[in-house]
Amino acid sequence: MPRSDPARSLPAWYFSEYAPVGIDLGSRAAVAAYDRNQGTDPLADDALLDRLGVTDGTRLIDLACGTGSLTVQAARRGAVAHGVDVSAEMLAFAKARADRFDVAPQWHHAGFLDYTHQxxxxxxxxxxxxxxxLPDFWKQQALVNAAEMLRAGGFFYLWDVIFSFEASSAETHLRDWIAxxxxxDGEGFTRTDFETHVREEFSTYAWIVEGMLRRAGFDIVSRAFPRPTHAEFCCRRR
Known part of the structure; x- marks a missing residue:
């Protein structure tokens, strides 16, 4: 699981992706619990891959691939799949999942900011x-990096905790979401997990993300807001 550029020296002001905020995922047990709590679903992965036109020979990069479900499903249908993550424990879990299905995606111990695609x-x-x-400044840098590893006309897919509510109603929406x-505990992400997300992580507004995507070189093909706290963007590289 190579680092993208292990010899690269980053400036002292560079954001540290290798000390992620929020939930601690530094142990094998924590990663296994995360996979359960996330509700990994190969059928949902396949439905997304169908939407993105991923077939035999498609070159796919899954940034922050986590426990590797989407990357593995892409490899199972013959894609040239790359999974990228800052967590060595996540990558070990992902590789074990790939081994169970007898596929061999390429795994990279790297982040949004320092992954250099070869x-x-x-x-x-x-x-x-x-x-x-990532804070918003670094989100923009990550999206620029993602665009640079994607061919013109290729697809970029983003799903995340992204807020579509008005700032004036933020407290109500966040309180309702957390509740x-x-x-x-033991049955999924807890109230404390979601409170930690809001307090310590860097989810932002949809209108900010839309501007970032366009500035990074993407045209937004579709967007969906299934909940006021979550959003999906499917984009095409200009």
Whole structure:
């Protein structure tokens, strides 16, 4: 699981992706619990891959791939799949998942900001439930980096905790979300997990993300806001 550029020296002011905020995922048990809580669903992964036109030979990069479900499903249908994550424990879990299905995606111990793709540009770049780990300045840099690894006309897919409510109603929406989404310990992400997300992580407004996507070189093909706290963007590289 190579780092993208292990010899690269980053300036002292550079954001540290390797000390992620929010939920601690530094142990094997924590990663296994995360996978359960996230509700990993290969059928949902396949439905998304169908929407993005991922077939045999498609070059796909999954940024912040986590436990590797989407990356593995892409490899199972013959895609040239790359999974990128800052967590060595996540990548170990993902590799074990790939081994169970006898596929071999390429795994990279790297982040949104320092991953440097080698080889042909990707046809599809995806990221789910992870961009909120970066403050807005660094989100923009991450999106620029994602665009640079994607061919013209290729697809970029983003799903995350992104807010579509008005700022004036933020407290009401966040309180309702935390109350509805929190589960008892051992049955999913807890109320404390969601409180930590809001307090310590960097989810932002949809109108900010839309501007970032356009400035990074993407045209927004579709957007969806299934809940006031979540959003999906499917974009095409200009």
């Amino acid at each position: 080889g042909p540009l990707a046809d599809v770049v995806t990221t789910k439930s992870a961009l909120h780990q 509805a989404a929190g589960r008892p």
